Amino acid sequence: MDLVSYPNKPIYDIPIVNTTAIVPTTPSATTSSPSSSTTTPSRYENQKRRDWNTFCQYLRNHKPPLSLPMCSGAHVLEFLHYLDQFGKTKVHNQTCPFFGLPNPPAPCPCPLRQAWGSLDALIGRLRAAFEEHGGTPEANPFGARAVRLYLREVRDFQSKSRGVSYDKKRKRPKPKLIPPANAN
Ligand SMILES: [Zn+2]
Numbered sequence: 001m002d003l004v005s006y007p008n009k010p011i012y013d014i015p016i017v018n019t020t021a022i023v024p025t026t027p028s029a030t031t032s033s034p035s036s037s038t039t040t041p042s043r044y045e046n047q048k049r050r051d052w053n054t055f056c057q058y059l060r061n062h063k064p065p066l067s068l069p070m071c072s073g074a075h076v077l078e079f080l081h082y083l084d085q086f087g088k089t090k091v092h093n094q095t096c097p098f099f100g101l102p103n104p105p106a107p108c109p110c111p112l113r114q115a116w117g118s119l120d121a122l123i124g125r126l127r128a129a130f131e132e133h134g135g136t137p138e139a140n141p142f143g144a145r146a147v148r149l150y151l152r153e154v155r156d157f158q159s160k161s162r163g164v165s166y167d168k169k170r171k172r173p174k175p176k177l178i179p180p181a182n183a184n
Contacts, residue, residue: 044125047125048125048126048128048129049129051122051125051126051129052125052126052129052133055079055126056068058079058082059071059075062075068130068133068135069139071141072141072144073141073144073145073146073147074146075141076123076126076141076142076144076146076147077146077147077150080114080119080123080150083114083119083122084111084113084114086114087111087112087113087114087115088112088115089112089113089114089115089118089158089162090104090108090110090111090112090162091110091111091112091113091157091158091161091162092104092108092110092161092162093110093111093161094161096108096110098110099160099161100160100161100162100163101163102162102163102164113158115158116151116154116155116158116159116166117166119151119154120151120155123142123147123151126142127140127142127143130142
């Protein structure tokens with residue numbers, strides 16, 4: 001249950017190329033063109049294809065090798081843990097003095113992980129890709145309950161650890177109390 005208890009050093013030794021492509025945070029791509037929202041509908045499709053290839057490669061390199069029909073939610077979680085070693089998001093342990101600080105004043109030895117938002121988007125793309133490749137929704141390992149629970153845990157922990165809120169629009173600035181305009 002507790003994310004702090006992950007092994008610090010992943011035991012995986014499977015070389016996978018191009019894993020950085022999984023992290024869809026390239027600021028230069030978003031600033032290049034103001035009209036990109038209307039002109040690049042295929043960016044998501046390209047990313048989805050790359051993610052799918054990476055996952056299939058992961059299955060082939062798995063020891064013992066796995067085929068897609070054998071793949072369960074547990075394997076998806078294994079894949080996500082594997083990706084953490086390529087993460088770029090500092091996630092403080094509960095014992096770190098900077099736990100909960102959005103802008104820590106100094107470096108610390110806490111691990112870098114995949115950001116929750118990246119994992120969440122990745123699972124969404126792989127879930128769609130699985131069904132596009134002939135899988136049924138019932139058999140979709142990316143939609144497994146364990147995967148949903150894991151993502152929720154990651155979100156909650158990273159939110160606390162990094163002192164940021166991932167809630168959508170929960171924090172609306174309070175309107176200032178304006179005294180009711182009586183008469184006149
Ligand atoms: Zn730390």
